[in-house]
Amino acid sequence: MVALHVRGVRRSVRSIAAHLADDGMVCGHLSSVTAVHFAVCGDERWVDAAGDAVSADEPRRCTVLRDRHGPSVRLVLRRWAEPRYVQSSITPASRLALENARLRAAARVRLADLRASQRRIVEATDLERRRIERDLHDGAQQRLVAVTMLLSSPATTSGGLAGASAAVTAALAALRELSHDALSAVLGAEGLEAAIEDLAARVPLSVDVRLPAAEPQLPLTVQTAAYSAVAAAIDNLLAHGYTDQAGVSAVVNDQELRVTVFTGGPIGGCVSDWQLADVADHVGALSGSLRLTETPATGITMSVTLPCGS
Structure with missing residues (x-):
């Protein structure tokens, strides 16, 4: 009876591995395995064959395959499936197919991460550019415009020149503060x-x-x-x-x-x-x-x- 069960599980795992090799569905109606999850190497995430995130918490009934880096593949089992029989039924060819599927899923995850990172970089760059433009317009630019108007007036006196000097000093201070916000001046020096x-x-x-x-x-x-x-x-x-x-x-x-x-x-x-x-x-x-x-x-x-x- 046990031998029949093991052979059935072996066929089930072999069928799942074949489906994974073809990028198809990973579980069938009569399968001992209802889903296959893959660990993302160097990360704590688990994903399915399409690279979509799944819960990192272990399902109530599952068996986990490991490699030298730790957990690599998680087979979610039906209630009647015995984890030790599933483990023993996995042939080297099936394990290789599962590992190839894991690598494909990890590649999809990394590609999605890269695209999300690129979007965030573009958004952050746009936000920073708008912040700098706003700070320049509301701060240093306004002060320098006021200085220009003051110096161009025929009625400018020595007191007005002192005021212009103070405005230029304030504008320079605002520019230094803006550059300091962007990057520590000490770092470069x-x-x-x-x-x-x-x-x-x-x-x-x-x-x-x-x-x-x-x-x-x-x-x-x-x-x-x-x-x-x-x-x-x-x-x-x-x-x-x-x-x-x-x-x-x-x-x-x-x-x-x-x-x-x-x-x-x-x-x-x-x-x-x-x-x-x-x-x-x-x-x-x-x-x-x-x-x-x-x-x-x-x-x-x-x-x-x-x-x-x-």
């Missing part, structure tokens, strides 16, 4: 360590900065992405009031820069509240990675890895 220390000194948090004493020469694009990630992490900590202290560390190993922002202890927040889409897009555009974790003992940790080799 003194490097990543000085820029992060300058950032830490300007926020109402106690930030412990632990950066290499002898910082290697890093591409400006890498330094900019790392600085933006640290600034975004600190902004999230401030926005949600999680803690009054944080730490920043960085190390360069194997042609990679690894930057970590951590709270160093339990906090009352949740990483799902963090807004990091723009940072993830920036880091991803440089073939880097961003990881956000939370544990009761250590709190929230954001790790960013950026390639910096030639």
